[in-house]
Every structure is written in C-alpha cells, then in structure tokens.
Amino acid sequence: MKNLLLLSNSRMPTTGYLEHAVEAIRETIGGAKRVVLIPYASVVPSEAVAWDATTANVRGALSSLDIEITAIHHYKDAAAALAEADAIMVNGGNTFNLLRHLRRNELIVPLRTQILAGKPYVGWSAGSAICAPTIRTTNDMPIIDPSGLDALGVIDFQLNAHYTNAVPDGWMGETRDQRLAEFVAMNPTMPVFGLPEGDWLRVRGHEITLCGPFPGKWFASGREAYGVPSRSTLLRPTSA
C-alpha cells in the first residue's frame, strides 16, 4: 500500500528546517531505520557541496528520530540503495535538476517501483512535485534541461507546491491562478491541486488526505477553481 508524505515546503516563517513536519514524518516512516535521501534538487554553491550540505541539514532537522540517513550519491548502485533502504526522502530545491539526475541515473522506474511497493516516501517541495505525472506545474525556473517533463506519476493529478495566489507589489506578470488556469486549458484531462505552504498530503493506498492548517485548491478544465478544507479526503475532480 502506497505510503507517502508530500509536504508543500520545508520551513515555516517562524520555525526551523522541517520542524513543522517532524511528527508527520515520524508517523509516515514508522519503524524505518535506514533512510536514503535523494538530494539532487540542491544546486548551490555547487552540486557536490550542496548535496552533502543538504544531507547534513536533514540529519540535523530529524535528529530526534531514531534513523540513519545516507545520501544516494554516495552509493555505487543507487537503485540497489533504494531497494535496500527502509524509507526514502527527497528534499526540495530545483525540480528540473532533481528530475534530470533521476533520469540520467535511471532511477525513475526503481523509485516508482519502491513507492508502489509501499516503501515509505517523504518529499518536500520538489520532492513532492515529482510524484505527480509530470513536473509541468512546478514553480521553479528551468535552469537545466531534464530531457522531458514526465515524472514519477505515483499520484494521478498534478501538484502545485508552495501554492499561493499572492503576488509581490507591482508584479505585472501572471498570477499563480492564471498560470494554473493556463495549465488546465492546455491539459484539459489533468487537474492540479494547489498545496499551500505549511500543508501536506498524506497518501495511504488510494486515499489521500490534505493535512496542515490551510485549505487547498483544485484547478480543473472547464470549471472554476475551488477550495478544499484541511483534514479532508482529496477527490480528484472530473473536468466539466
């Protein structure tokens, strides 16, 4: 049974890295001891430095859990590392770079296989976005070409993490709602769920629950976007 925790973001304005999510992570991974982290979304100052720094940051943030976190880039056989781990975590950063390395390292199918087999998966931001069929609703800049936008597809709708329709003062570009309306216009059979900062999705088998303090929002072709209260089960909208 699928067992995923998909966090919108890693940090709230007043708390530390992953601090708002520690209890949800604990509940999701259960008795897992050996956790493999996939830090490919980290970019600056360089990948080599960033990937180890992120791994250290995650270890620090989750030090209250009785787990050992290793990073995928230190394994010679990364697919075997995923298979042997008790749980998998994927941090945020740049979604295009994350997907690019998953594809180059031929990890998309092995990762999907582990998730579908029920291995606990914890993602935040980019790490949540790649669970959708594609990354075509990421907010990130396409700083590097991922050789195609198809992603894991372990949930059957698109995710928009860090969802907000707020814009900075003076902004004259598209709002988030306009961008997502454009997505569903171009992709009428694929709805998008806007997952606000501070919230997460809890996926158990086919049941998906919106958790956290804020309402989310569905975008689907041919109908007005509509809100979803927190603590409710997500029902994928049909196009009107």
Add this chain to the structure above:
Amino acid sequence: MKNLLLLSNSRMPTTGYLEHAVEAIRETIGGAKRVVLIPYASVVPSEAVAWDATTANVRGALSSLDIEITAIHHYKDAAAALAEADAIMVNGGNTFNLLRHLRRNELIVPLRTQILAGKPYVGWSAGSAICAPTIRTTNDMPIIDPSGLDALGVIDFQLNAHYTNAVPDGWMGETRDQRLAEFVAMNPTMPVFGLPEGDWLRVRGHEITLCGPFPGKWFASGREAYGVPSRSTLLRPTSA
C-alpha cells in the same frame, strides 16, 4: 544590423496594454507598414480564441501607428510571411508554449534569419525571453513541453523578464535572486540580465542599451550580482 526592442512586460500598473512602449515601438519599426505578429504565447481560454484576441488587442494598442498587423497563424506559409513582413512582433504569455509552436512550425531558423538580417523585431515578456540562447531563465510555468529549451540566441546572454526580487508575504520558496544564482551555478559560462518591469533593451547591431525608468541587474558565475543604471550600454560580464 540587428534592430530589436525587447520589453520586459506589456503593461504598467496605471497604463494600458503596451501604452508605455508605443514611442519605443514607433522608433524601432521606423517606416514599417506590414507587421506580422506571432501570438503563440497566448493560451487561454483556448489557443484558437486567444491568438485572435491577442492580435486584436495589439492592433488596438498600436492604433496610433500607421501599420497593418496580421497574425502568423493565418498564413499557410509562415516562414514566407516572416520574410515578406516589414517587422515582426511577438507578445508575452507562456514562453514554453511560444517556443513549442515555433519549433513545431519550424520557425526558429527563419525567425532568427530575419532578425540577423536586420528586420525590426519587437518582443515583450515571452517575446523577449526567446531572443536569449535558451528559455532557461523564464519565470513561466512549464505547462507544455517545448521539446528542448534552446531558443533564438540573437543576444548572447540570458534574459530574465519581469525582474524583481520582491516576494509575496509569507512566501517560503526561492526568491528570484536565488533562482538566478542557481542558474549561473549550473551554467557558469552564461550570464543573466534581470530586466525589470517597465524597462526594455534596445538592440542595434552589437550595441545594447537598457532603457526605461529602472536599474537592471547582472547575474554571473563567481561574482556578486550587480546593478546596471538605466540609459547605459550593457556589457556582458565575464565570469570571475
């Protein structure tokens, strides 16, 4: 001699569509009468509706100029239409969709050829972004796969249109400056120019001038980002 006007955006907070740019457009296109518009960046409510609506909007906005604007999607031979036009305009919207249609319609080389031959080109937002070597510094959502991120490359640096580092209240994702720092970390030989809302670049041959009320900003690998005053000639930074 190359002759381009690359606007950051189409509209200022208190003025109408293209109103802030009419005089710059007039100066750029000179005596041009027959203008072809490429409206592929327009997406909603559907491309068929959006492309004609955008064409009508541009005609209205530029009605004080003595020009006739036709749209590329009404020509059977689009490359010939570009060759026969006196000037070319490309509006904003979704950069990925614009690039996708240019590529599918095999217009990237014909468009580049016309620009390099000196045909006046006026772009705004997405229409400016595609003049860079790639669209990898767009702010847009990748709502559709353009089959590769390479673009026209008629300027030799990346553009970030709608440049601002402001973020909405409560935003915990990356700032624009962080995104652009990530770009130059991943692409150390390619600088990015942040073109603020309300400004434009005037390209005449190899000389590029920043115009409009606001300073711009260069991002390059290995050095701090730095401002560029308006009314100055752009000098592509070297990486430190």
